[in-house]
Amino acid sequence: MYVSTTQAANLLGVSPTRIRYLLKQGRIKGAYKVGKIWVIPLFNDMPVISKGNRGPKAKWIIE
Numbered sequence: 001m002y003v004s005t006t007q008a009a010n011l012l013g014v015s016p017t018r019i020r021y022l023l024k025q026g027r028i029k030g031a032y033k034v035g036k037i038w039v040i041p042l043f044n045d046m047p048v049i050s051k052g053n054r055g056p057k058a059k060w061i062i063e
Contacts (some may be wrong), residue, residue, distance in 0.1 A: 001042045008040045008047045022049055 005023070009016040022028050023038050029048040030041040040047050 001045075002039045003047070005038050005040065011042075011046055012049075014063060026054075027052065 003011070003059050005019045011020045012019070019028070019040075020038070023031055023040075027050045028040055029043070029050065031047075032039055050052075
């Protein structure tokens with residue numbers, strides 16, 4: 001199943017502008033553009049957003 005940016009925003013409880021920002025960064029899994037419209041796939045009825053990499057990593061996290 002696929003949704004638009006507005007529908008994805010409603011599902012995640014954020015603004016459509018935030019969804020478009022995440023799309024621009026390539027952080028929404030499997031999303032693609034058809035003309036001017038973004039198509040966002042759902043996995044378990046929700047869009048999948050990857051983590052950002054902003055800011056320093058916490059010193060207490062051991063990897």
